Amino acid sequence: MHAMTLAEVIELAASREGQPEVVYGHDHLSDPVRWCHVGEVPDIGTMLTGGEVVLTTGAMLLRDEDQIGYVERIARAGATAVFLGIGRAFDDIPRAMLQACREHDLPFVVMWRPVAFVTISEQVQTTILAHITSRSAVSENVRDMLHRLTIESAPMQALVDELASLAECPVVVENTARQVQFAAGEEGLREVLRDWSRLSQYVSHFAGEGDVHTTPDGIFAAPLVERGRPWGSLILFAHGEPAERSEVIAQRGAEALNLHKLVSRSGQDWQREAQEVLLADLLGGHGGTDVLELRARASGFPIRHCRLTALVVRLGRAERDCAMLLERSRSVAGRQGIGVLVGPVEQGMVRMLVSSGQQDDPIRTVDDFVRQLASESEGRILLAAAGPAVEGLRGLAASFGRARQTLDAAIRLGRQDSSVVRLADLRLPGLVEVLATNHDVQDFVDRELGPLLDSPELIDLLESFIANGLNKSSTAQAHHLSRPAVYRRLDQITERLGIDLDDVREVAGLYVALLALRARGQ
Numbered sequence: 001m002h003a004m005t006l007a008e009v010i011e012l013a014a015s016r017e018g019q020p021e022v023v024y025g026h027d028h029l030s031d032p033v034r035w036c037h038v039g040e041v042p043d044i045g046t047m048l049t050g051g052e053v054v055l056t057t058g059a060m061l062l063r064d065e066d067q068i069g070y071v072e073r074i075a076r077a078g079a080t081a082v083f084l085g086i087g088r089a090f091d092d093i094p095r096a097m098l099q100a101c102r103e104h105d106l107p108f109v110v111m112w113r114p115v116a117f118v119t120i121s122e123q124v125q126t127t128i129l130a131h132i133t134s135r136s137a138v139s140e141n142v143r144d145m146l147h148r149l150t151i152e153s154a155p156m157q158a159l160v161d162e163l164a165s166l167a168e169c170p171v172v173v174e175n176t177a178r179q180v181q182f183a184a185g186e187e188g189l190r191e192v193l194r195d196w197s198r199l200s201q202y203v204s205h206f207a208g209e210g211d212v213h214t215t216p217d218g219i220f221a222a223p224l225v226e227r228g229r230p231w232g233s234l235i236l237f238a239h240g241e242p243a244e245r246s247e248v249i250a251q252r253g254a255e256a257l258n259l260h261k262l263v264s265r266s267g268q269d270w271q272r273e274a275q276e277v278l279l280a281d282l283l284g285g286h287g288g289t290d291v292l293e294l295r296a297r298a299s300g301f302p303i304r305h306c307r308l309t310a311l312v313v314r315l316g317r318a319e320r321d322c323a324m325l326l327e328r329s330r331s332v333a334g335r336q337g338i339g340v341l342v343g344p345v346e347q348g349m350v351r352m353l354v355s356s357g358q359q360d361d362p363i364r365t366v367d368d369f370v371r372q373l374a375s376e377s378e379g380r381i382l383l384a385a386a387g388p389a390v391e392g393l394r395g396l397a398a399s400f401g402r403a404r405q406t407l408d409a410a411i412r413l414g415r416q417d418s419s420v421v422r423l424a425d426l427r428l429p430g431l432v433e434v435l436a437t438n439h440d441v442q443d444f445v446d447r448e449l450g451p452l453l454d455s456p457e458l459i460d461l462l463e464s465f466i467a468n469g470l471n472k473s474s475t476a477q478a479h480h481l482s483r484p485a486v487y488r489r490l491d492q493i494t495e496r497l498g499i500d501l502d503d504v505r506e507v508a509g510l511y512v513a514l515l516a517l518r519a520r521g522q
Contacts, residue, residue, distance in 0.1 A: 007029040033053050040056060053082075054082045055085070072099075079106065146270070156270050170234050178201070194294055231261065279353055305358055307356050308355055310351070336365070462514065
């Protein structure tokens with residue numbers, strides 16, 4: 001496949017609209033670019049095969065550690081460069097991401113003006129694919145590319161993305177219930193998904209005995225079969241594209257997807273991956289609100305005229321033991337008449353999104369769902385936190401952020417039950433958790449506790465002293481110290497801070513400062 005250079009990608013008309021600036025990597029402008037991906041998922045590195053430009057808004061990269069891990073993964077996968085759109089998640093260049101790019105020698109380009117990533121991606125892919133014209137070239141290219149992705153255990157979405165790019169048209173993988181599991185190819189995808197149930201039924205009328213069947217208006221569909229059992233269909237909406245070329249892509253694509261499902265680890269959990277991809281795209285806004293809502297509805301997850309509640313769940317077992325969580329959650333949601341999406345298990349936690357009707361009480365709905373899921377999950381759920389319910393996709397990322405803040409605070413406070421926790425349930429600690437990153441709050445912590453910050457043992461003792469109701473004897477027992485030893489340490493605290501520990505108002509200030517200190521991870 002013909003490769004562009006990084007400089008040529010930057011000079012594309014679509015790229016220039018975004019006012020690109022190379023903030024690192026000027027000496028890499030001649031590096032080849034094999035492909036272009038929009039990467040709004042934390043584990044985008046698993047979708048790369050080397051030589052790609054990765055485009056992101058940074059919506060999933062708000063924390064420094066997320067930025068560092070993201071850059072590390074795509075650099076390790078051999079990406080040529082990362083483009084960051086300024087304005088959605090960041091108002092300026094994120095320092096952690098820039099430093100990570102320098103450390104991994106990964107070119108970093110920022111787009112200072114809003115730009116449609118899909119337009120950049122299309123121009124890159126059109127330029128590269130212009131050299132692929134004959135049936136044999138297409139067949140060989142599709143086979144080799146998809147075979148490589150399969151052998152490398154790339155996610156199934158990566159195969160579908162490649163098929164859409166090669167076919168230059170929308171591509172959909174549906175399950176046997178005619179629900180959309182994967183979709184790619186933004187140009188025209190809205191019309192494809194608008195009335196999916198009817199369109200899928202229409203395509204099925206032309207099914208035959210061959211590997212690929214075609215509708216009169218240029219839709220190509222190939223059955224997906226594993227060991228004689230159908231598991232879905234691959235559908236190319238190639239209206240106006242060369243029929244011979246589209247048929248080859250559909251045939252080779254179906255072969256690759258069947259092989260992928262058979263031999264790839266991610267292929268065995270393909271419906272779980274489909275939910276993870278959809279949830280990530282909903283959070284990242286990839287594809288536009290209208291298309292995302294249509295795509296979610298076509299997959300069986302309603303968004304319009306519904307209330308969405310973000311959940312972050314702490315699990316009690318390792319990721320490999322939680323494969324059943326998706327099936328159990330689907331079963332519970334189906335019985336309760338609600339929709340649910342389950343994200344990937346990361347560091348013992350998993351994100352879920354619950355969709356309930358506008359007439360339903362979202363708090364009661366989510367509480368009932370988690371309670372039933374916990375009872376059927378054999379102790380896998382330790383704690384669950386919910387963000388505020390929202391209507392539509394606006395505010396969804398913020399709701400997940402609030403749910404994660406609530407979960408972190410609940411863990412620090414020692415909450416252990418599997419019931420749903422909300423910020424209001426945590427009262428003052430919950431409020432402090434939300435405000436902990438505020439500069440004024442950080443300054444307050446430094447003023448109140450500054451003289452003790454280099455003595456963590458005194459911080460711990462002060463925290464215990466307040467938790468034990470200012471009872472010195474109870475504090476001594478909690479720390480396995482003699483009372484005289486506790487008295488001496490409390491005297492040190494009093495002297496360093498210059499306060500009276502018998503003054504309730506001063507102790508109240510210390511309590512708030514301690515909560516904020518713990519909330520920021522110290």
